Structure formats: structure tokens, C-alpha cells
Amino acid sequence: AQSVTQPDIHITVSEGASLELRCNYSYGATPYLFWYVQSPGQGLQLLLKYFSGDTLVQGIKGFEAEFKRSQSSFNLRKPSVHWSDAAEYFCAVGLGGYNKLIFGAGTRLAVHP
Amino acid sequence: EPEVTQTPSHQVTQMGQEVILRCVPISNHLYFYWYRQILGQKVEFLVSFYNNEISEKSEIFDDQFSVERPDGSNFTLKIRSTKLEDSAMYFCASSQAHRTSGAGLPTQETQYFGPGTRLLVL
DSSP, X not given: OOEEEOOOSEEEEETTSOEEEOOEEEOSSOOEEEEEEEOTTOOEEXXXXXXXXXXXXXXXXXXXXXXXXXXXXXXXXXXXXXXXXXEEEEEEEEOSTTOOEEEOXXXXXXXXX | OOOOEEEOSEEEEOTTOOEEEEEEOOTTOOEEEEEXXXXXXXXXXEEEEETTEXXXXXXXXXXXXXXXXXXXXXXXXXXXXXXXXXXXXXXXXXXXXXXXXXXXXBOXXXXXXXXXXXXXXX
């Protein structure tokens, strides 16, 4: 069955530090991959997506993610974190076809000043 | 930028009562979805809807749930008789029509989510 794993439940970084959030997926075909961010009390905002082509994708707010097929991973990165990046981050895989998204459990990011 | 809207933002109801959660998808989108997120848990797919019928539903989406597109703009989720375990944040999402790849297979369109309705069943 398809699944998404985000191994880190909580991550704390200092403002200005670099960030990497891990995501691994299990899916037999070529996945469609997404990262969404949920700020407190807010909905899910799309950060970036990968469908095909260049495996390094750029998103909003200075985020990027790299698709590595050999590792079944789609890790999210940011070179310098801002306090406003504190939020919960969800990785998701789309199955195409009926278009359902399967979400990981999320990683809650805290940013220290 | 167009966005998905949902009403109400919060709803408190008594167990056994019916609730209707409302969503206005992005206007040129054709696919509509409901997801839910129980507090502290992952976002779970409930149902997808296209061309006035359900495309897919999860095992969560039992006979207590129904969806409807009553007019050209609204998309609703009804819970007929709420249970305590229905307490969750409910997200509506919409996407454009699916394109197909060169092999004729449907590709994945981005789903845009609304801000959610937080439902509390007492």
C-alpha cells in the first residue's frame, strides 16, 4: 500500500540555520510529490511539487526539495530559516488517476531566535 | 489569487446532530475533495467528487457522510448523525481537470486547500 513517512515529528532550529525535513514514500509507480505547510490555525498551503523533470524543485518562501528515486525520498530544504517558518510541514504523494493525496504525519518546526 | 473558502470556520454540535460543512472551490476547478485531520494526527482523504458524482471514497466515508454540489459554486459535506470521533478539522480542496500524459494516463493536478472547518462534537 502507498504510504508517506516523515521520520521527524518535531524539529527545532535556530533562526538563520539551515533546515532539512525528511520525507520517504512507498509507491510502485512514479510518484507525484508535494510539500504543504500549515501555520497555526491555518489551512494547508502548497510549498512546492514534483511531477517530472528536474529533480530539484523550487518553491515559495525560499524552500526547495529534491526527489531521489533511488532513496524514495523527497526532502525539503531551506538554507536559512526565518522565525515565520515555524509551522507544521506535510509531505504528500499523489496517486494520479483519482487524484487522492496521501499525507505523512507531519513535522512540526520550531524556530529559536 | 483565487482561493478555496470554507464556512463556518468553527462549529460545535451535540452528538447525534446533523452538520453541513460548506466549501466554495476555485471557480474553474472541476474536481473537489474533502479531507479531515483529527487533532494530532495526519490529514486523511475522505472523498473526491467529479461531474456530480463521487469518484472515490475512503473507508472513513461511511453512510453517515454525504457530499453534494447543490449549485454551481458550493460543495458541501454532510454528516448525518455526528459522533464524538467526528471531531476534527475538515479541509475542502479543489483541482483543475486532469490532463493526460503522452501515454494517455491521467496526470496529477495540484490540489488547493481551504482554511478548514474545525468541528467539535460534544
